[in-house]
Amino acid sequence: MTPRTTFNHELEELSKEITEMANASRTAFEKAVQMITDMDLSQRDEVRRLDRRIYELNEQIDKHCLDLIALHSPVAGDLRLISACLKMVEDLNRFGRYATDIAEIIDDFEGGKTFKRFESLRTMSSLVVGLVDDAVYSFLQRDAEKASHLHERDDAVDALYDSIFREVLTYMMEDPRKITVGIDLILVARYMERVADHACNIGEYAYYMVTGQRMDPSMRTGDVGQPPCGRIYEHPDPRTELDLK
């Protein structure tokens, strides 16, 4: 008999739960993105249903991990797996929340017509879905090599977000009537950019879980977390503001 049968069984259950949550989160985000690319608003209810399921799984996995720590005192690879699951559920949960937020914005906005024309958003969504896919894959398949390259692709997403931000800002400055739709567009792009960051976090957990080493900070290239405004404008000089009449 293999030692620690009960514990091994519990770890298998945990793996099934995290796989279901990863799939649900990925699907929720993908469907929200489809609402943008295909203007298929019928996905709205499915995104909401998935978000509720993701939340349930978040609670369930969180409790399961704490039970395993309390009852089985895991160490080494087992501890790294459980610790990674505990962190990963938070990021997967965010996928679900952002998917719902994106769905709500598009649903509210004139059938989303404006979004369909906005090609940069389509490009960005396809990049982010790919990133999410590979992050989840690297975790489930214990693929440290794949996990180690996620940040490079996140840089492309960040660059695209900056570009969308600038473009939309220009439209808003040209025509103040576009401010509402502009802000919605920026929010959708921002949510996608955040999803990409969460995907990179998952890659980092996968990397640590597999190798036992923290990811080298040099792998985290780019200015992750810096607000986009900071890249476009210098800090506004108060005297300049005073000159504005």
Add this chain to the structure above:
Amino acid sequence: MNMTTAIHTEDLHVFFEKNHALKGVNMDIEKNGITSVIGPSGCGKSTFIRCINRMNDLIPGCSVKGKVMVDGQDVNSDDVDVVDVRRRIGMVFQKPNPFPKSIYENVAYAPRLHGVLEDKGGKMRRRRHTKQEMDRIVEHSLRRAALWEEVKDRLEKSGTSLSGGQQQRLCIARTLAIDPEIILFDEPCSALDPIATAKIEDLLVDLKKDYTVVIVTHSMQQAARISDRTAFFYLGDLIEMGETKQIFERPGEELTEQYITGRMG
């Protein structure tokens, strides 16, 4: 890693007649640290720590090869006084074994045996402790073993009348009474309940300020809780040694991972 070495073993082999129990162990044990030795039954953990103060000498058919260096001196060399080695390197065993004497006498026994070394006109002479000196040693040792407050009013009672955990702390006090540099613990908590175990563990962490501690334990959680470094033995080989955090978070060897995660069949 920066550390001062208290014990250094070099190509250490132990044979029990034809049984090769330790197979060339090279290890550095940190001064003023707690080093845990873990591994499955029969892997050579106890054999290893018993080499450090030559307790294996007492086992018929046992032979030791290789070096065990303490303070630059090989404890196995012929010119070493075994009694002095065991004074400098104390040992506490699995089962508390107080003498069938009073609590006071348990602690006073060894200092009385060794006496006090004194310089008398250029010649070193041993003399008996005075009553005051002995009282001070007994109180200090019992305090250091975190037992004084519990027994100070009944020092004349038999050591065997104490609870298991108190008896084990009495044995630690007995070891401390002769002021060793190193203390070896061979599964000191295996016969104790969790409360007594917690007290011994706190005590060990406190003792490392003044002593080098080596502990053999079957409890991985205990090794993880109290030790600075951990060594894993398997079938007489030292498989891996490192910082306790590293061993329990990311062991370098597959065998270590299998053992500490309980997957060694």
